Amino acid sequence: MRIGVIGAGPSGLAVAWEIVSRARARELDVQVDVYERATRAGGNVWTDLVDGYRVEQGPEGFLDSAPRTIEFATELGLADRLVSAADAARHRFLYVNGRLHPVPAGPLALLRSGILSVPGRLRVFAEPLRPAGTEDDESVLSFATRRMGGEAARRLVGAMVAGIHAGDPAMLSMPAAFPELAAMERAHGSLTRALVATRREARRTKRRAGGPAGPAGRLTSLAGGLRDLIQALVRELGPRVHLGAEAREARWTGDGWRVAIGGKDEVFDRLVVTTPPWHAAALLEDVDLELATPLHDILWAPVTVVALGFAASELHNVNLDGFGFLVPAGQGVRLLGCLWSSSIFPGRAPQGRVLLRALVGGARDPEAAEYDDGGLLDLVRYDLSTTMGIDATPEMIRIYRHPRAIPQYTLGHLERLRAVRRRLERLPGLLLHGNGYRGVALNDSIRLAGDVAEAAMSDVR
Numbered sequence: 001m002r003i004g005v006i007g008a009g010p011s012g013l014a015v016a017w018e019i020v021s022r023a024r025a026r027e028l029d030v031q032v033d034v035y036e037r038a039t040r041a042g043g044n045v046w047t048d049l050v051d052g053y054r055v056e057q058g059p060e061g062f063l064d065s066a067p068r069t070i071e072f073a074t075e076l077g078l079a080d081r082l083v084s085a086a087d088a089a090r091h092r093f094l095y096v097n098g099r100l101h102p103v104p105a106g107p108l109a110l111l112r113s114g115i116l117s118v119p120g121r122l123r124v125f126a127e128p129l130r131p132a133g134t135e136d137d138e139s140v141l142s143f144a145t146r147r148m149g150g151e152a153a154r155r156l157v158g159a160m161v162a163g164i165h166a167g168d169p170a171m172l173s174m175p176a177a178f179p180e181l182a183a184m185e186r187a188h189g190s191l192t193r194a195l196v197a198t199r200r201e202a203r204r205t206k207r208r209a210g211g212p213a214g215p216a217g218r219l220t221s222l223a224g225g226l227r228d229l230i231q232a233l234v235r236e237l238g239p240r241v242h243l244g245a246e247a248r249e250a251r252w253t254g255d256g257w258r259v260a261i262g263g264k265d266e267v268f269d270r271l272v273v274t275t276p277p278w279h280a281a282a283l284l285e286d287v288d289l290e291l292a293t294p295l296h297d298i299l300w301a302p303v304t305v306v307a308l309g310f311a312a313s314e315l316h317n318v319n320l321d322g323f324g325f326l327v328p329a330g331q332g333v334r335l336l337g338c339l340w341s342s343s344i345f346p347g348r349a350p351q352g353r354v355l356l357r358a359l360v361g362g363a364r365d366p367e368a369a370e371y372d373d374g375g376l377l378d379l380v381r382y383d384l385s386t387t388m389g390i391d392a393t394p395e396m397i398r399i400y401r402h403p404r405a406i407p408q409y410t411l412g413h414l415e416r417l418r419a420v421r422r423r424l425e426r427l428p429g430l431l432l433h434g435n436g437y438r439g440v441a442l443n444d445s446i447r448l449a450g451d452v453a454e455a456a457m458s459d460v461r
């Protein structure tokens, strides 16, 4: 049995590794090959080493609340390289009304917080009294406004959506983008009641629960940055990973898949496409237009990361005790947010230096992500001066452009996935995986990879 995996981002590498491990454990004769169009593996995930700074090009880390990612890293021999975010990184901030406010860690802190007006705060406390929604699909903004009022929806939820999805809350689908929260409302009638129940359960099982201050779990990475994970996977997979190998056209031959890759035709019994949906659509449109159409309809948001290194002595009046901050829409600042990377994980900047990563663009401000380097730098430095009072000149600058950074689970996403699933049922041995479908985070790529591997290996003896 030969399985082809298209794309060597975290999703493709994780599926290939899950297949190899299972085949080894079950002594099955399975050959897997991974094809990546770029000249390095990792997709959006890579760590650059620049003058002693360790700079993430994409994700900063993953939450340790998804046990599979930790197990996965452990299976790859990386247990002793896992690093947890510093305690200080529990402090997250929002830029509202001209200053940084701590994100409230609970109801009492919210009462005292200046993030919302007094009527806005009182409206949040009326959340348990609001009736549950009845729509199957609803925007994140509509859901949050219904539950917590318009101000909290725009400021608290809008900032969270910018931070996770780089998305517009009026466009994103609540049940697709935040299925757990949508399910909480369905199960408990109110998020407050659901949160109380979750906390009680977490106390009983001694787990950490999420809350208004941030998601459950602690941000985690590896000593050398997330590239440790990619490099370990590439090492384990060895010659099965083919770089500079773009898959251009797939065809069903009647008993397998023929794919044009790097000027050659490769033949597979099973084909796992882990590219973003828009690339999958192009690859598969000659196979089935009705499959390609909903894939084409999945949109994306661009994000550009501007990484800046400073001498700590130049920032002595600046508060860097925390994770960083997010900016809700309408606050007169174009940054989506800024991560204080060297305050989060050790070893991200040389001794006496500070590393910040500013995020620009998203669905809210896509043009800004496309500014030329000079324009981006001006924007970021102006906004860091406004938000954090930083006027120092950075000694290290790196700009990482992700023109199609994050798939957007807009209204109708779940219906599109149902349409995709119906078409896949007619195409034997074709599977889709990646962050375009059922979770945008690294944890989702890894959590779902085992199921995809099982499906790809079904009937192998």
Ligand SMILES: Cc1cc2nc3c(=O)[nH]c(=O)nc-3n(C[C@H](O)[C@H](O)[C@H](O)COP(=O)(O)OP(=O)(O)OC[C@H]3O[C@@H](n4cnc5c(N)ncnc54)[C@H](O)[C@@H]3O)c2cc1C
Pocket (backbone or CB within 6 Å): 006, 007, 008, 009, 010, 011, 012, 035, 036, 037, 038, 041, 042, 043, 044, 045, 057, 058, 059, 060, 061, 062, 063, 245, 246, 247, 248, 274, 275, 276, 279, 283, 303, 305, 402, 405, 406, 433, 434, 435, 436, 440, 441, 442, 443, 445
């Ligand atoms: C700026 C930014 C910040 C982020 N922050 C976080 C974070 O803090 N935490 C978190 O969990 N997640 C974060 N994410 C999301 C995270 O990067 C994704 O979850 C992860 O990269 C998804 O992996 P993937 O393999 O599905 O897709 P990708 O990483 O997009 O990889 C897809 C791969 O397919 C390849 N490919 C495409 N077309 C073809 C073709 N025709 N032939 C061969 N290869 C092809 C691409 O070159 C690419 O390597 C962030 C993303 C960005 C952009």
